[in-house]
Amino acid sequence: MSDQLPESVGYRIIGHVDDFTSFPASVTIDRDPYFIIQTTGQEDAPSEYKLVSAICPHAGGVVRPWENELICPLHYWSFDSTTGQSTNVPGEQLDCRPIQIHEGQFTIAVSS
């Protein structure tokens, strides 16, 4: 069995960068809710964007932005809105994947 990752066959466009003016930004992909989040940039590591699922890993609630967090209304697990990592349940985090910017569009890699 190969240990190589599957080859990317392309990118899927999420939306034009200029259409998103604040983060986390709510988006729907294939009827599933997500947020585009922006990581906190630092001098040696500029900020980047990630796509995080809005589905809570506890029992499937849909998280909502509240101040600097994404909060699940079912049992109040909370997640940092710049990383997707839980702020009150150690080791838990929202599903997260990288976002690239191509020709002014937020995109995610699509593999076969």
Ligand code: FES
């Ligand atoms: S389903 Fe989100 S905290 Fe329980």
